[in-house]
Amino acid sequence: MxxxxxxxxxxxxxxxxxxxxxxxxxxxxxxxxxxxxxxxxxxxxxxxxxxxxxxxxxxxxxxxxxxxxxxxxxxxxxxxxxxxxxxxxxxxxxxxxxxxxxxxxxxxxxxxxxxxxxxxxxxxxxxxxxxxxxxxxxxxxxxxxxxxxxxxxxxxxxxxxxxxxxxxxxxxxxxxxxxxxxxxxxxxxxxxxxxxxxxxxxxxxxxxxxxxxxxxxxxxxxxxxxxxxxxxxxxxxxxxxxxxxxxxxxxxxxxxxxxxxxxxxxxxxxxxGLVNGDPSMEPSSADPTATRGLLDVVKHLEHRHVSRLQNLDSLAQRTRDVCWWPFTQHEQFKTNDDVTVIDSAHGDMFVSYRSLSSASKAAPQSSLLSPLLDSSASWWTQCLGHSHPQTALAAAKAASRYGHVIFPGAANEPATRLSELLLGRDQAVSSAVAPWASRVFFSDDGSTGTEVAFKMAISSAEARYSTSAGQTGQSLLRQATSDAAPAAGAPKVERPSTSSYATAQTSVIRAPLTPAVLGLRGSYHGDTIGAMDASEPSVYNARVPWYTGKGAWLGAPVIRFKDGQATVEADLEHGHEDEWDLISEKLGSVPDAKAKLAWQMPYASLSDAYNVAARLQNDPLADIYREHLRRLLRRISEEHAVVGANGSGGFRFSALVLEPVILGAGGMRFVDPLFQRVLVDIVRDEGEEIFGMWDDIPALSKRGEGRRTPAIASSGDGSWRGLPIVFDEVFTGLYRLGFQSPSRSILGVNPDILVLAKILTGGLVPMSVTLASQSIFDTFTFAGSTKVDALLHGHSYTAHAVGCEVARETLHILGKMEQQGDWKHAQAGWMRTSPSSPNQTPEAGTAAAPIWSFWAAEAVESLSKSEKVRSAMALGTVLVIELVDENGGYASSAATDILKTLRTQPVRDIIGEDASDADFSIHARPLGNQRRYDERSRLC
Structure with a gap:
């Protein structure tokens, strides 16, 4: 409030x-x-x-x-x-x-x-x-x-x-x-x-x-x-x-x-005398202002007040003159009133300044400051509210103790204790974020965190697969018909054997195929070069000359909530119209060109749609997804395995990269979690057979059955299987969706590599962590390894003590809130659609935890019934309203007028009620035809 x-x-x-x-x-x-x-x-x-x-x-x-x-x-x-x-x-x-x-x-x-x-x-x-x-x-x-x-x-x-x-x-x-x-x-x-x-x-x-x-x-x-x-x-x-x-x-x-x-x-x-001073006495050296009275004090206070007004009133123009905003077309900010001037922030609110020129048009005695709800949580970084005193104190403590100290080959207590907390090795904490992981790698933000994850995954897959069975790896020319021996003096390294293909001795000569990832269309992993290349061509990278997408991206069904009805459905996308033919045929569904839907399946409730454990056993879509994905992955593997005569093309798939449950900046799409779970299972169980080894590519059968490969390696030692699984939980992780780990609680599966950021430091300072399993870590550190075998990646401020201390404090506060039941009231509002207790957080493979949201279930259902709304979805802190618009996607401008109204008018005036707790406006950023809001973990 x-x-x-x-x-x-x-x-x-x-x-x-x-x-x-x-x-x-x-x-x-x-x-x-x-x-x-x-x-x-x-x-x-x-x-x-x-x-x-x-x-x-x-x-x-x-x-x-x-x-x-x-x-x-x-x-x-x-x-x-x-x-x-x-x-x-x-x-x-x-x-x-x-x-x-x-x-x-x-x-x-x-x-x-x-x-x-x-x-x-x-x-x-x-x-x-x-x-x-x-x-x-x-x-x-x-x-x-x-x-x-x-x-x-x-x-x-x-x-x-x-x-x-x-x-x-x-x-x-x-x-x-x-x-x-x-x-x-x-x-x-x-x-x-x-x-x-x-x-x-x-x-x-x-x-x-x-x-x-x-x-x-x-x-x-x-x-x-x-x-x-x-x-x-x-x-x-x-x-x-x-x-x-x-x-x-x-x-x-x-x-x-x-x-x-x-x-x-x-x-x-x-x-x-206190007011006027003693004019008969000269100021003493010991007390230089003792006799001057309060006039100078009052003048100083007046000066500070005017200076504050001048600073705030000129801030918009000065910012337009010198700053370059991200993801912003400056041409759209034609006047200073188009700029949101933020004097400070507290709790869920910005303190927004209204210029003197704008104020002069309103009541002359009105305030220049007003609360503005930070509905996007400042690009989804906030979770405890702005200017939280405990995290501010944690930052000050670490800054005063350390400042910043170098991390490679060194130890500082905040970094080590945060790592122990994340991995479940802190005895004072009952639950771990990633108990399956073995190591924590620190970087600066979500984009760099995913860059690290891709390096880990690609190197691990290459170490396992880029050799002939029992032979030293051979490099191929970029032609389909000719071979070439490794360059003279090619260095050899000793790596532990982790596959039926691998030998202890391999060549560091790279295969001719380009490392690539499997992912979903609509994904987004950041704006650094490697992170961009891990997503399909989109509005984000269309104007980036060096972008060369390295991967194959599958269409994914989504969950929508319209007119109080939960459905799983697949959109018809230009250029991919036949992708859903098998599922449409199995379901007996006829594509709806007007609605741009390939198929639909209704569910009794959102909780039923998100009960992955039950759906794996009882939902016909589980087997249909398996058949669909097996066929699709084999086709992709074959299409990308061959290098053309001109040396073009050819991928070696090295990782499956997913944003669990929600595709964030790529469109706020609530992906069917069953689809993601089945995809992970197939890649792990059948990925080695589907994608095979790389250096000598067997001929493809005429029937398109894929590569003929030796037996799949055993997974009994806990090593990654198929391809390394990377979960990008930069947006969705750490209670954003109501669970500490959405992949574990909703999908019921753990990755091999996990990226966390944003909420990690409570929205106070930048920091990201990439968590990896032991088998991923072993790719870079093994008997006889040298520095060149290490993960050669780092940042000047890696594992900075301020961020680590703030992250520990943030996770402590969030964990305490969960244990104390601070969210029970919100969870109870969703219990009518969930048969389970909201306090259950099952391990992988057990019954699913019931979904819930800070946004009232009744409000979400009411929104879903609006004629202008295609879907209204809520999970945890996230509310996404998808508007009806012919030109959907990020480039859509359907939300522009709505945003202006929200930013310039108090909620009280919009809803037409004299509510004392609605005397604020709303700051929001659109994703094309979608509006997304984020309610902090602490409800106001």
């Missing part, structure tokens, strides 16, 4: 934090309010808000403000507890038997936001927004309670409570012994939570009796951070000496005069 956010041209807002209790927070807030009213032209309004206060109302901070700054326009306390305790204890004591009455953080945030919004609306706007004028711009000071991390009524940190607003911050330092450490610690805590600290204020010690030296130290410390906009002031006021007419400048006077009126006058005198 979100709340309205606040940045105004006409109203300057500051929140005042303290390094601790009893540091002068209320004193400085009062003095700042007095300074604002003193340096004010007619009509300027000054406001004060205390969200949470504890203690008797007679000593409340707001009462102190009303007494000493009576000219304030509005002064309020939202929550006042009678006991002078920490807010969480005071709230508990106020409601000892009614804990449900203790306000949640969102309740407090809503109250704060409403009060600020009302204040902004009451403050007239009638001057240039970017003119620095402390006398005219209205101002609001929000005073916090206690220290930076003092608890809110619910028990969360106060810094966390106020983080959604990210108001410009004033920190009141501690003047006491130990105050240097307390002040710096408070500053760093605020920085870690994403706040901008504009000023640090410190009550000065009495002149001539500086005992602790806090001012001198902190002044030099703050000067080193001036480039962040930070300024430091140590300021005091005049206190009359006992039995004397003279005064000393420093802390406020102690109470104890003959009357309350005299105490009040002494305090007022101190405030006047």
């Amino acid at each position: 979100s709340v309205p956010l606040h940045l105004y041209p006409h109203l300057r807002i500051h929140q005042v934090f303290g390094a601790n209790t009893d540091v002068g927070k209320t004193l400085f807030t009062t003095a700042l309010c007095l300074a604002e009213t003193q340096f004010a032209a007619q009509g300027k309004q000054v406001h004060y808000l205390k969200p949470v206060s504890t203690g008797p109302s007679t000593t409340a901070d707001a009462r102190h403000l009303r007494i000493h700054a009576p000219a304030l326009s509005r002064t309020s306390t939202l929550i006042q507890y009678p006991d002078a305790l920490s807010p969480h204890l005071a709230a508990r004591k106020a409601f000892p038997d009614e804990s449900q009455n203790i306000p949640k953080d969102h309740d407090v945030q809503t109250g704060i936001s409403s009060w600020i919004g009302e204040t902004a609306a009451l403050s007239p706007a009638s001057y240039s927004a970017l003119a620095e004028d402390v006398t005219r711009r209205h101002v609001l000071y929000l005073e916090t309670a206690g220290g930076v991390h003092s608890p809110s009524p619910s028990g969360s940190s106060q810094a966390t409570l106020l983080r959604p607003f990210r108001l410009p911050t004033i920190l009141v330092g501690s003047p006491h012994l130990g105050g240097i450490s307390a002040t710096i610690s408070a500053y760093e805590s605020l920085m870690l939570h994403g706040f901008d600290v504009d000023a640090i204020l410190l009550l000065s010690e009495p002149h001539g009796s500086e005992r602790w030296g806090n001012s001198e130290y902190l002044a030099k410390w703050a000067e080193e951070r001036a480039h962040h906009g930070l300024r430091f002031w140590s300021i005091g006021g005049p206190s009359r000496l006992p039995d004397s007419s003279s005064s000393i400048w420093g802390p406020p006077p102690e109470k104890g005069s003959n009357s309350d009126e005299q105490d009040f006058e002494h305090m007022q005198s101190w405030y006047r």
Whole structure:
């Protein structure tokens, strides 16, 4: 849930934090309010808000403000507890038997936001927004309670409570012994939570009796951070000496005069001096700002406010001038209003800035900031929400401990512990991401992670297959009719025998056939060269001259949900019209050219369609898929095995590469998991017979039965079989689809190589891991191997400690959420279509885990019944709405108008309901005629 956010041209807002209790927070807030009213032209309004206060109302901070700054326009306390305790204890004591009455953080945030919004609306706007004028711009000071991390009524940190607003911050330092450490610690805590600290204020010690030296130290410390906009002031006021007419400048006077009126006058005198300074004294070297008063402070705060407006208002144009956006046609961004300016992000929301020119067309007192739902999870990287305090702290810890250290031949604790966690060797964690794997290879992102996977797979397949049985491998000329011996002096290496074809001694001379992959049409594995070549020609690579697709890509049936009916169906694709003939014939289905469907099969529910274990036993499609794939794979093998007379063509298939369950960026297609499972099984069980060895290619039979090959190697040792299986779970892995491992929980099968990224680091920093089985690792490391036999791939920031530490923290948080049942409510909404318990996560080969989604089943069904929707599908955090469009695919523009409406109008206005929790817009990116949304693992 979100709340309205606040940045105004006409109203300057500051929140005042303290390094601790009893540091002068209320004193400085009062003095700042007095300074604002003193340096004010007619009509300027000054406001004060205390969200949470504890203690008797007679000593409340707001009462102190009303007494000493009576000219304030509005002064309020939202929550006042009678006991002078920490807010969480005071709230508990106020409601000892009614804990449900203790306000949640969102309740407090809503109250704060409403009060600020009302204040902004009451403050007239009638001057240039970017003119620095402390006398005219209205101002609001929000005073916090206690220290930076003092608890809110619910028990969360106060810094966390106020983080959604990210108001410009004033920190009141501690003047006491130990105050240097307390002040710096408070500053760093605020920085870690994403706040901008504009000023640090410190009550000065009495002149001539500086005992602790806090001012001198902190002044030099703050000067080193001036480039962040930070300024430091140590300021005091005049206190009359006992039995004397003279005064000393420093802390406020102690109470104890003959009357309350005299105490009040002494305090007022101190405030006047604090505001105006002591013009009769020169600043001392020990305390260079002690006598200047608060005018400079107010001017600095005004300057920072205007600078923020200027920076945000120019950000769109500056970005258009210097940045090159990915996957973006710049020609479509003709004005600055077309650019989404993001001031910050928190939880599920961007904090989006609306330009001053756009705001001028709306209500003059409206905020320039608004919440914008990050519906694509920032390209599917988010899972815990933006600016999560635990992952931010993990990153800071690793950065401070290591920075970055080299990884090859070295060890750092975060990398090793993350690897142990992923492989199931961390005794403190009950479940492993990939217990079948033996090694973890680190890289930078999903694309480079798949590059590594392809190198692993291709090298492993080549080591096993690129030899004649019992003979050293021979290289063929790129002609169908001539042979050539290996080049003189060709190096030999010793590799362990893993196949009936392999011998201990093989040649590193490459066979003439080009290494290639098997995959599915619509796949996408990244934008580096090797990753691009592993996908079929598409809009992604159409304009890339060096693209040379190296593979064969099969059509795949998809699951759609339309009018409340789940179906498995195959699309008719241009150039592949006959691919589904066998299945159509077996099912007795007639292709529908108008609907562009080759065949369809209905299912009682989505859960039935995703129950792969049951379908393998009972669904007629399982045997039909087997027959279809055997025939198709043999045909592909034969078509690509022959090298033409001109040396062209010819593939040696080295890996099966799949995105389990969903083809992501290639179209958000929900592939029938049974099809993927049968494909994996056939490649493993029959791949060696189908694809055979490479260096000497037997003649093909006239009947097209494929190569004649020796017996298939035994798989009893746990080695990969057929071809190495690569699962690209960059998008789908790590709970994106509701399961830690969608391949294990839905397909019921493990790969030989697995690529993970995106969610891995909680959306904070780039990192990818490629996990491999022992038999894959053994390809590169064996008795007698040298450096040239190693996997010669790496990145400057391989296994960087920051990413590893953040990844461990992310996986810990996600695992804890699963164990605590944080998602049970969402899972329960899908139970009506699933006979199993949502807590079951079966191993490979057992009963399937029931599918579920954070998106309500009723909402998905309702969407599926829209005339404009071809299909609405949801799994885990993902919701995909496929629109009816004649020109489907990535190049389609069907979603453009919808996107503009979502981005520019609040959801409340779109749905036509006055919902307090729908006061946000939606940022989304289309995939052609498809809209996809991603709900974070933490529901709002």
